[in-house]
Amino acid sequence: MNSRIVHIAANTFREAVRDRVLYNLIAFALLLSGAAIFVGQISIDIEKLVVINLGLTTVSLFGVVIAIFIGIGLVSKEIEKRTLYTVLSRPVRRWEFIVGKFMGLAGTLVVNTFFMAIGVFAALLYVSHRFHKPDAWILVALYFIVLQFLIICSLALLFSSFSSPLLSAVFAFSLFVIGSFAEDLRGFANMAHGLSRWLATVAAYLVPNFSALNVISSVAHEQPVVGSLIFYNTAYAFTYAAMALCGAVLIFERRNLK
C-alpha cells in the first residue's frame, strides 16, 4: 500500500489512542462483567442470551459512537488546527489524506472491537462455564459489526469533508438509524405505488443497509449464518464504504482550503 496512506493511517490511530478513545474499553469491561454477575443472579436460563445480546449490542453502539464522533472531526479538526496545510504542503495528495484517515479510524475500531470481543467471550465463559460450537457464530456477528463500522466511518468522513462537525454528527447518526430500518423501508417501498414506489425504492437502496449486518439476535439464539450472506454482506459493506469514500474524495478535491 502507498506508504503516505499508511503514515496518515498510523498517525490517525495514534491520535485516537492519545485522545483516550480506548478508555471506552474500561466502561465496556465494567458493564459486561457487572451484567454477567447480575444477570446470573436474577434470571432463569437466559444468562447466556443476555450476555451475548448485551455484549454484541454494546460493541456495536460503542463503535458507532466512536466512529461518528471521531470520523466527523477527521477533516474539520485538521483544518481548524491548521495541521492540514502542513500535511498537504508535503507530497501528499488530498485523496491519500482521505483514504489514510479512513484506514486509521477503521484500524482504531478494529483494535477496539478486538478487545471488546475478548470481553464478550470472557463474560460468556463466566456464565456458561465452557464454550459450545454455536458460540463461533458470535465471531460472524462481530465481523458484521466491523463491516458496519467501515460504512459508518466512510459516511462520517464524507460528511466531515463538507460540513461542520455538529451537522456531520447529525447526518451520520440519522443515516445509522434509517439504515437500521432499511429492510422496513424496502417493505414500505414494495407496498407503495407509482412515483412514491420508485422514490422509496431509490431511497431504500441509497441508504446503508445496517439491518442485514445485524445478526445479533439470531446468533444469540444459536442460529447459523449462511456463507453466502457473509460473502455478499462483505462485498456490500466494502463497496458502500468505497462509494462514500469516493464521494468524500470528490468533494475534498474541489474544496477551497484557503
Place this chain on the structure above:
Amino acid sequence: MNSRRSVTWVASLLLLASLLVSVMCLRRVDRLRAGATLEEVLYITSPQTLKRFSLGYDGLLADIYWTRAVQYFGRKHNVDSDRYDLLAPLLEITTALDPHLLVAYQFGANFLAPRPPSGGGMPDKAIELTEFGIRNNPDDWNLYYQLGFIYYMEKKDYPNAAKAFERGSRVPNAHPFLRILAAQMAQHAGELEMARMLWVTTFQSTHDKQIRANAYNHLLALKVDEDVTHLENAVTQYGQKTGNLPPSISAMVAAGLLPEIPLDPDGNPYKLMPDGRIEVGSPQNFSFIERGVPPGYKPPRPKFRQPPD
C-alpha cells in the same frame, strides 16, 4: 491540474461502480434474507417490553409492526400457506403499542378469522383482538360490527353475534343496520339472508377498495349459492311430482316450479347435471361460492372483481 482531474475521473468512476455493485450485493442479500424481519421467530414477544424499548416512540414502532403484519400475511397468503403462526403476536404487539390504530383491528381480524388459505383460521384470536380494540375504542361501532360478524361467520355463535350487534347499535352514530342485524340474529334468520345483510352492511360502510371488493365478491357468491339452492329444491319437487329427474331447467319452468330460467351474476345459465345436481358454468369466476361446483372442485386463489361504480 491534470493530476486533480484524473483523481476526479477515477473517483467518479469508482463511485458509480461501487454504487452499482453495492445495489447488486444488496439485492442478493435481500434474496438471502427474504422476510428476515418476519422470521418465524419473534425474539421479543412481549408487547410491554417492546413498549419500554420504544422510549416513547411507540406510535412509530406500532406503524412498523403493522407493516410487518401486513407483509407477513401477504407473503403467507401468496403461497396459500395454512399456517400463520406469527400473525396473532404481530397484531398483538401492534395494538399494544398503539391501541388506537383502528386499521390494525379492522384488517387484522379479517386476516386472523377466515379459514386458511383465505386467513389464519384463528377466529378466537380475532375475537380477542377485536374485544381489545373495543375496550380501547368503545365509540367505534365498526368494531362491534366486526365482532358480531366474526361470531356469526366463523363461529356460528348467534347469541354472541346478536349481543355484539346490539352493543354496537347503542354507540352514537352507529350504522342503523346494526339494530336490524341484532334483531335478525336473535331470531336466527335464514343463513343466506343473514350473510347477505352482513356483506351489504360491510359494502356500504367502508370506503376501502379492497374491503368493498371483498364484500362485492361475497355477495356475488351468495347470489350463486341462493340460485343453486332454489334450483336444487325445484329438481327435488319435480322428482316428487313426476317420479323422474327433469330433462332441463326449462322443463322445471314449464312445470311451474320456477318463474323463469335463472341466470348467474354474469348472465349465464346454470347447468343441470345428469344426476340432478346444479352446477354454475364458470365456478372460477365466483370466488367464495359453496354450492354449484363439480365434485372434488378445488377453488383457485380468490380473484377479486371490482364492483361497478
